[in-house]
Amino acid sequence: MLYFPQWKIILVLGLSLLGILATLPNFLTRDxxxxxxxxxxHRQLVLGLDLQGGSHLLLAVDxxxxxxxxxxxxxxxxxxxxxxxxxxxxxxxxxGETVQVRIREADRLNDAETAMELIAQPVESTxxxxxxxGPVVEDLSIAxxxxxxxxxxxxxxxxxxxxxxxxxxxxxxxxxxxxxxxxTEPTIQRQGAERILVQVPGLDDPARLKALIGQTAKLVFxxxxxxxxxxxxxxxxxxPDSELLYSVDDPPFPYLIERRVIVAGENLVDxxxxxxQRTNEPIVTFRFDTxxxxxxxxxxxxxxxxxxxxxxxxxxxxxPVIREPILGGSGQxxxxxxxxxxxxxxxxxxxxxxxxxxxxLEERTVGPGLGADSVTAGRYxxxxxxxxVVIFMISAYGLFGVFANIALFVNMALLIGALSxxxxxxxxxxxxxxxxxxxxxxxxxxxxxxxxxxxxxxxxSAISSIDxxxxxxxxxxxxxxxxxxxxxxxxxxxxxxxxxxxAVTLAIGIxxxxxxxxxxxxxxVAMWVKVKRPAAVPI
Amino acid sequence: xxxxxxxxxxxxxFMSGRFAAFVASAIAVLASVVxxxxxxxxxxxDFRGGTLIEIQTTDGPADISEIRSIVGGxxxxxxxxxxxxxxxxxxxxxxxxxGGELAQQQVIxxxxxxxxxxxxxxxxxxxxxxxxxxxxxxxxxxxVIIAIMAILIYIWFRFEWQYALGAVIALVHDVLLTIxxxxxxxxEFNLSSIAAVLTIVGYSLNDTVVIYDRVxxxxxxxxxxxxGDLLNLSINDTLSxxxxxxVTTLIALTALFVFGGEVIRSFTFxxxxxxxxxxxxxxxxxxxxxxxxxxxxxxDSGDAEPAKA
Numbered sequence: 111m112l113y114f115p116q117w118k119i120i121l122v123l124g125l126s127l128l129g130i131l132a133t134l135p136n137f138l139t140r141d142x143x144x145x146x147x148x149x150x151x152h153r154q155l156v157l158g159l160d161l162q163g164g165s166h167l168l169l170a171v172d173x174x175x176x177x178x179x180x181x182x183x184x185x186x187x188x189x190x191x192x193x194x195x196x197x198x199x200x201x202x203x204x205x206g207e208t209v210q211v212r213i214r215e216a217d218r219l220n221d222a223e224t225a226m227e228l229i230a231q232p233v234e235s236t237x238x239x240x241x242x243x244g245p246v247v248e249d250l251s252i253a254x255x256x257x258x259x260x261x262x263x264x265x266x267x268x269x270x271x272x273x274x275x276x277x278x279x280x281x282x283x284x285x286x287x288x289x290x291x292x293x294t295e296p297t298i299q300r301q302g303a304e305r306i307l308v309q310v311p312g313l314d315d316p317a318r319l320k321a322l323i324g325q326t327a328k329l330v331f332x333x334x335x336x337x338x339x340x341x342x343x344x345x346x347x348x349x350p351d352s353e354l355l356y357s358v359d360d361p362p363f364p365y366l367i368e369r370r371v372i373v374a375g376e377n378l379v380d381x382x383x384x385x386x387q388r389t390n391e392p393i394v395t396f397r398f399d400t401x402x403x404x405x406x407x408x409x410x411x412x413x414x415x416x417x418x419x420x421x422x423x424x425x426x427x428x429x430p431v432i433r434e435p436i437l438g439g440s441g442q443x444x445x446x447x448x449x450x451x452x453x454x455x456x457x458x459x460x461x462x463x464x465x466x467x468x469x470x471l472e473e474r475t476v477g478p479g480l481g482a483d484s485v486t487a488g489r490y491x492x493x494x495x496x497x498x499v500v501i502f503m504i505s506a507y508g509l510f511g512v513f514a515n516i517a518l519f520v521n522m523a524l525l526i527g528a529l530s531x532x533x534x535x536x537x538x539x540x541x542x543x544x545x546x547x548x549x550x551x552x553x554x555x556x557x558x559x560x561x562x563x564x565x566x567x568x569x570x571s572a573i574s575s576i577d578x579x580x581x582x583x584x585x586x587x588x589x590x591x592x593x594x595x596x597x598x599x600x601x602x603x604x605x606x607x608x609x610x611x612x613a614v615t616l617a618i619g620i621x622x623x624x625x626x627x628x629x630x631x632x633x634x635v636a637m638w639v640k641v642k643r644p645a646a647v648p649i
Numbered sequence: 650x651x652x653x654x655x656x657x658x659x660x661x662x663f664m665s666g667r668f669a670a671f672v673a674s675a676i677a678v679l680a681s682v683v684x685x686x687x688x689x690x691x692x693x694x695d696f697r698g699g700t701l702i703e704i705q706t707t708d709g710p711a712d713i714s715e716i717r718s719i720v721g722g723x724x725x726x727x728x729x730x731x732x733x734x735x736x737x738x739x740x741x742x743x744x745x746x747x748g749g750e751l752a753q754q755q756v757i758x759x760x761x762x763x764x765x766x767x768x769x770x771x772x773x774x775x776x777x778x779x780x781x782x783x784x785x786x787x788x789x790x791x792x793v794i795i796a797i798m799a800i801l802i803y804i805w806f807r808f809e810w811q812y813a814l815g816a817v818i819a820l821v822h823d824v825l826l827t828i829x830x831x832x833x834x835x836x837e838f839n840l841s842s843i844a845a846v847l848t849i850v851g852y853s854l855n856d857t858v859v860i861y862d863r864v865x866x867x868x869x870x871x872x873x874x875x876x877g878d879l880l881n882l883s884i885n886d887t888l889s890x891x892x893x894x895x896v897t898t899l900i901a902l903t904a905l906f907v908f909g910g911e912v913i914r915s916f917t918f919x920x921x922x923x924x925x926x927x928x929x930x931x932x933x934x935x936x937x938x939x940x941x942x943x944x945x946x947x948x949d950s951g952d953a954e955p956a957k958a
Contacts, residue, residue, distance in 0.1 A: 160912075168781060170750075315771070317761075320754070469750045473757075473776040480703065480772035480912075487910035495904035499897050505652040506893065539841055542905060542913050546848065546920065549901030550855075553894040557859065560890040567657055586862040589807055590855040596799050597851035601844060604792035606785070609844045616848070649651065 111580040112573070112636040122633050125625075126520045132527030153530045158537035158611055161485050163478035164311035165319065168471045169284070171304045175466040176276045177207065177269060184209045184229060184250065184262055186369075191225040201259075209262040216258060226252055226260060233271050273304060276465040281306055284468070286461035287322045305471070314477040318454075326423050326467050327458035329375035331406065334417040334429055335366040355419070357426040358445065365426050367419050372409045377402025381459035383452040386444060392452040393444045396459060403439025411435040422455075488541035495545050496522070503552055507559050507649050513634045514555040514627070521551050521619075521626040528618050537611030547619030553590070554627030558583040559649055566647040573639060575647050580632055587628060595620050654896070655889040663884050663932055664877045664940065670933035674822060681829025688832045693839030694775060696789070698745035698782035700756040703733060703773035704764070710736035716764070723759050734911035738772075750778040773912075789843040793824065796847055800854055808861060815938035816857045819930040823853045826926050827919060836915040845916050849923030852898070856891060856931040863887050864939065876944060880936050888932075895928045 114122075132151040135143040146152040159166050181204045188211055192199050198214035199222070213222045230250035249268030253261045264272075277300060284306060285298045297309040313319060335352040343366045348354055351369050356362035381396040398406055409418070410432045419429040420443055427445045447455070499518065503511040525547060529536060562579030570578060595617060602613035638644075694701050704711070716739060717730045726744045733740040741760070746752040753776050761771070777785075797820055805813040827846055831838050863883040871879060899921065906917040 170780070317758070469778075470754055470776075471750055471778045472781045473754075473774065475771075475774040477770065477772045479705070479770060484910050484912060487908055491905040491907075491909040494908055495901035498900035498904060502652075502897060502900060506654075508651050538910075538913055539844055539916065542909065542916060542920075545901050545905045545909070546898070549898035550852070550894070552897050553855070553890075556890050556893045556897070560887070560893070563657070563889075564886065582866075586859055589862055590858045593800055593803055593854045593858055594851040596803060597796050597847050597854070600792055600796040600799060601847050604788050604795070605844065606788075606840070609840050612841075612844050612848075616851075 111577045111632065112639055114633055114636055119633065122629055126524070126630060129520060129524035129527040129622075132531050133523045136526060136530060151527070151531060153533060155526065155530050155536045156533050157481070157485070158535045158540070159309060159311060159474070159481075160476050160538045161481045161488075161536065161541075162311055163314060163476050163481035164309065165313040165316040165473070165475040167308040167310075167316065167320070167323075167473050168301070169280075169306045169308060169323065169468045170471050171273070171277050171280050171306065171465075172467045172469060173273045173276070173304050176272050177264065178204070179466070180249075180264060180268075180272060181207070181209055184264075187229040188226060188262070191229060192222060195221055195225045197222050197225070207264060210259060211262075212259045214258075219254070219258065222260065223252060223254070226262065229262075233265070233267050277304055277306065279465045280468060283462050283464050284308065284323050287457060288319065290457040290461065291319065291322070306468070312478065314475065316473065316475055320470060320473075322454060322457065323468055324470070325458060326464045327375070327461070328423055328463040329378070329459060330421050331372045331374075331409075332370065332419050332421055333368045333372065333409070333413060334419050335368050336416060338366060340364050340366050355421060355424055355426050357429075363426075365419060365429055367421065367426070372418065373398060373402045373406050375459060375463050377405075378459055381456045383449070383456045384442075386442070389444075391444055392447045392449045393442045394447075394452050394456050394459065395440065395442045397440040400439075403437075406439065406441075407435060407437045410437075484538050484541075488538065488545075492541065492545050492548065495548050499548055499552060503555075507555075509638075510555075510559055510635070510649050513631050513638075514552055514559075516634065517555065517626040517631040518548065518551055520630055521622050522548070524622040524626065525615065525619050528622065529615065534614045534618075535611050536615070539609060539612035540615045543612045543615030543619060547615065547623060551619065551623035551627065554583075554587045554624060555631055557586055557590075558627070558631075562647055563649055572644045572647045576635060576639060580628075584628065587624060591620050591624050653889070654892045659885055659888060660881070661885060661888070662881055664881050664937060667933070667937035667940070670937065674930070674934055677829070678822060678825050681825045681832070684829050684832040690828065690831050690838040691835045693837040693842075694742065694745075694777045694782065695839040696782055696786040698753070698777050698779045700741075700743040700753060700760075700777075701773070701775040702741040702743075702757065702760060702771065704739050704741065705770045705772050706737050706739070706768055707770055708768045711739045713739060716741070719763050720760060723763055725756060725759070738911065745777075745779060745782070750780065753778050785840060789840065792843065793846060793850070796850055797821070797824075800850070804858070804861075808865060809944075811939055811942040811944045812861050812865075814942060815935050816854060816861070818938050819857055819935035820850050820853060822930050822934050823849055823923060823926050827923055830922050831919070834918075836918065841913065841916040842919060845919035845923065848920055849927060852920075852924060853927030853930060856894070856927055857935040859890065860884060860887050860931055860936055861939075864936070864944075868944075876940050880940060884932055884936055891928060891931065895924055898924050 135146065135152050135154050140154060143152050143154055185202060185204055188209060189202060192211070197218050200212045200214060202211040203209070213219055230248040233247040233249050247265065247267050249265055250262050251265055253263070255261060281298055281300055288296045288298065288308065288310065293310050293313055295311060297307070299307050301307045308323070310316070310319060335349065338349060343354055344364060348366055352366050353369060355365050355367045357365065377398050379397050379399045381394055384393055384395050385391065386393045414432050414434060417429045417431045420427045427443060443455070500515045503514050505511070507514060525544065558579055561583045562575050565575035565578045566572065598613050598617040598620065602610055602617065605613055713730055713732060717728070720728050720730065720741055725746065729742040731740050732738065743756055746756060757774055757776060797817060800820070801813050801817050804816050824846055827849055831842065860883060863886050864880060867879050867883050874882070902917055902921045902924065906914060906921060909917060
């Protein structure tokens with residue numbers, strides 16, 4: 111146990127040195143650390159949001175809305191298809207996860223089925239055109255029941271695909287919106303099937319962030335239906351091709367709006383906040399892409415003198431009358447806006463609409479003050495804990511205590527160095543894990559030293575006691591630490607956020623402390639034995 | 650002169666106190682279970698859902714009763730307000746609002762409006778909706794159960810089934826007593842508390858394994874020693890180490906408790922308790938259990954089976 115070949119000595123010392131080098135950047139300022147030469151480790155610890163301050167939001171994509179939207183689109187397609195074919199129908203509607211319709215004329219059932227088969231979309235096309243190869247699966251299955259009723263059901267694959275696409279798109283759009291806030295290094299990642307985790311360091315009031323991601327921002331331009339007075343539509347029912355929508359004013363003002371969309375937000379290429387040149391009101395100016403511009407031009411040419419509506423998330427922002435055809439493909443949105451509102455609206459329009467609403471499931475925000483206080487407190491506690499343990503170890507084991515303390519310092523260096531190199535996130539419970547490691551790291555040394563004492567009492571010579579002490583303590587050290595490591599791994603597996611940070615430091619701490627206590631410390635003792643040739647064990 | 654917590658040659662007859670210890674442990678465990686059901690844990694928002702707001706007043710000490718009347722007047726249901734570390738720091742906890750995820754978001758808006766922004770610094774805001782809180786509670790319970798199972802299996806492989814069972818009895822003892830403590834002192838039980846419980850499990854186990862290791866070794870060495878004496882010997886052999894490690898760990902944890910800040914105080918408190926309980930259970934629960942589980946026939950005759958390695 112006390113013999114170390116040359117290469118082992120070099121390896122142990124090299125590893126220890128590496129740990130110390132990897133820890134050093136943490137004592138430098140961030141700017142200075144980044145100027146270190148490339149061959150030196152220059153990464154610093156990554157602080158969790160609870161230590162550096164920031165906002166953590168867990169969002170869920172409203173998957174029911176995704177499915178509902180597709181079902182409504184299918185329903186509208188069925189209506190159009192049957193009308194185009196002049197097939198009489200009744201009872202068309204969305205029922206749970208299906209669309210149902212009854213055909214009036216029995217001899218046209220086949221025609222109806224043929225017409226409806228065209229509505230189905232291949233599932234691959236929802237992946238944004240990456241549909242080459244692989245079997246093409248339709249997203250609808252059509253079944254006939256009770257003779258004249260058709261039931262259109264979304265297939266399992268179609269639902270999975272749509273949700274998947276919706277989550278991917280949502281992540282992209284959330285990223286674009288957050289980027290507009292100009293915060294540093296936001297993290298936006300998918301979590302599970304339908305969740306998105308957003309972490310924005312340094313943000314201490316996420317109100318604006320939440321307002322930005324909480325809005326679907328679906329913008330559409332639609333004609334106002336003037337064939338029926340609005341009041342009549344409220345009292346009776348609106349025409350089948352129109353619906354009642356309300357303005358954003360307080361109290362809301364009702365409008366009768368055609369369902370047909372002239373141009374939608376997808377066709378916008380730019381949106382900027384600005385001021386109206388005449389009234390000096392805050393407005394958003396926008397530009398359509400070519401196809402949007404063409405459609406808008408045609409619609410405005412045909413409808414001079416009639417009002418159209420700008421609808422955002424099913425609320426009417428404004429409903430201006432078309433005075434002349436708008437051919438240039440650009441325009442402005444005015445309403446009762448504040449400057450901040452037009453800024454945000456422009457951001458939302460530029461970033462695009464979310465495919466489905468997002469719900470905030472969890473929010474954790476820590477201000478920069480509390481984070482800094484926690485770091486100071488943690489550092490303070492670690493230093494005091496360390497000093498206490500060091501004094502105690504020296505008073506219990508004298509010279510061997512000094513060896514153990516050197517091993518403890520190297521252990522800390524290895525732990526912090528490993529965390530820096532791995533760029534593992536250090537959280538407040540993580541700091542607690544480090545302090546706990548300080549206390550428990552000396553355990554392996556204590557086991558060895560106590561064993562050496564016992565062996566010496568049993569009458570062995572000094573060198574023999576030391577050798578046997580190390581050998582006999584090894585299985586105990588391994589058993590004890592592997593079981594704790596098991597607990598740490600399970601904690602990592604099931605834990606979230608800060609708790610994971612704790613598990614990481616605990617796990618790395620266990621490994622580094624076994625190394626420093628059993629290997630490094632043994633090396634020091636072996637050197638000492640070689641030089642001193644002790645006659646008695648000094649503990 | 651070097652400090653020795655346990656003088657050489659100490660022979661404390663731990664096993665003769667085993668019935669007293671079992672009775673004491675049984676009463677404590679029973680009391681913990683009763684407390685858990687009668688008083689219950691003060692579950693934090695991680696498991697119950699709701700809103701937690703930590704504020705710091707910037708114009709002198711906070712007026713708790715004023716904050717209570719302002720926030721209490723917002724009609725947000727059960728509101729708990731407490732000083733948090735210093736007179737300027739206040740922790741506000743508001744129960745989960747009826748009406749799903751969206752309703753939780755209104756709470757912080759209302760509170761910020763009511764308390765204003767001039768003299769109040771919002772240091773921490775945590776909002777946990779109903780969906781996440783139930784998941785966290787489930788995952789936490791699963792984590793503790795799986796950890797104990799994994800440990801059971803590991804020890805079963807490395808030792809024999811009696812050891813595995815003994816270690817797990819000791820662990821369950823520690824976990825229950827920790828839950829009992831949380832019920833008595835009313836500290837918030839949250840995600841970090843689960844981490845604390847698992848660390849206690851890890852620590853207590855570490856301790857138990859060290860003694861078991863020695864028991865196994867002595868079983869091979871002293872084939873004819875009655876089990877009671879053998880356990881006593883093993884505990885005394887390792888007693889110095891048991892106490893040394895407890896002391897160094899307690900030194901570090903005490904530093905953390907005193908200087909580590911308010912946010913992790915309950916976490917550290919639980920761990921200090923765990924170290925003490927873990928040390929006790931190693932000596933008075935884990936070791937004697939081996940005797941009850943008949944690790945070795947009680948006879949002095951030489952037919953005692955040597956333990957398998």
